[in-house]
């Protein structure tokens with residue numbers, strides 16, 4: 001799977017669409033997407049949504065279907081989503097289900113969307129308080145990336161995105177892990193975006209339907225998703241990547257203690273790095289029992305078991321690893337204690 005990030009390449013992939021319906025994040029400058037579309041395309045709809053986890057709902061998808069109907073979106077119309085992962089997940093889902101699927105293109109405006117959410121075709125909305133329970137696979141026809149668009153992204157959201165980039169480094173290989181673990185400055189991120197996006201694209205092209213290797217991208221996410229969902233339920237939302245950062249900490253400890261074989265020295269360097277980036281984040285109030293309740297509904301589970309991803313080494317993830325509540329409880333307490341230290 002190749003990712004086309006250049007503006008000219010992006011535009012050339014859009015030239016066959018004469019009608020474009022744009023949905024953009026309200027926090028991103030209006031119409032900034034304009035130079036990225038073919039000059040003769042007709043804009044049949046413009047809609048702004050305030051991005052955030054709350055918009056990933058069936059109700060919001062329905063409101064987009066109504067919007068598509070009002071704008072006369074048909075199978076020859078392109079839907080262009082401009083925003084972070086919440087926008088690409090929601091709009092991707094709405095477009096993939098409208099008239100059994102209309103084409104979509106993404107202009108991601110957050111780090112998470114640039115290196116992760118916009119790539120690979122997964123989209124979805126949350127349901128019954130659980131992340132991404134309803135969704136489809138629907139690949140975008142083009143993805144365009146302009147790192148300058150991150151200039152307005154708040155620092156907390158940049159750290160959130162950086163956590164997913166750390167994850168990509170950890171599962172990609174030793175050199176990649178060492179590179180990301182050495183970063184201590186947000187200013188370095190733009191130079192690392194392309195390599196991080198390439199990790200995701202490579203894994204997705206090897207296993208588009210997540211029957212094996214793609215599961216490694218879930219490193220830190222079973223715990224991260226539960227933490228994220230819990231934080232929303234308690235009215236104190238934690239950005240996706242920040243929750244994943246704590247989940248990565250848990251996964252590193254578990255990869256040492258539950259027999260995957262990750263060397264202690266590797267886990268320690270990973271934890272030191274995570275602690276640096278999360279030092280200003282208040283420790284989550286997330287009792288193990290409440291976390292476990294959510295983890296049991298994780299869509300990656302099978303056979304009634306909570307299935308996890310561990311690391312044997314940097315770049316050597318193993319997946320479908322069953323996790324028991326007793327082990328989770330013990331290691332979750334240890335994770336919190338490690339970050340509190």
Ligand SMILES: NC(=O)c1ccc[n+]([C@@H]2O[C@H](COP(=O)([O-])OP(=O)(O)OC[C@H]3O[C@@H](n4cnc5c(N)ncnc54)[C@H](O)[C@@H]3O)[C@@H](O)[C@H]2O)c1
Nearest residue numbers: 027051052084085086087109110112116117122152153240
């Ligand atoms: N589909 C996938 O494969 C996949 C992969 C990873 C994450 N995700 C999903 O992505 C979501 C997280 O993505 P996210 O962090 O991009 O979230 P987001 O879309 O909620 O964006 C974070 C915040 O940044 C704001 N924002 C966006 N672009 C901005 C800009 N350029 N300047 C200023 N503010 C801006 C948004 O309004 C929002 O408040 C989660 O729902 C997660 O589940 C999906």
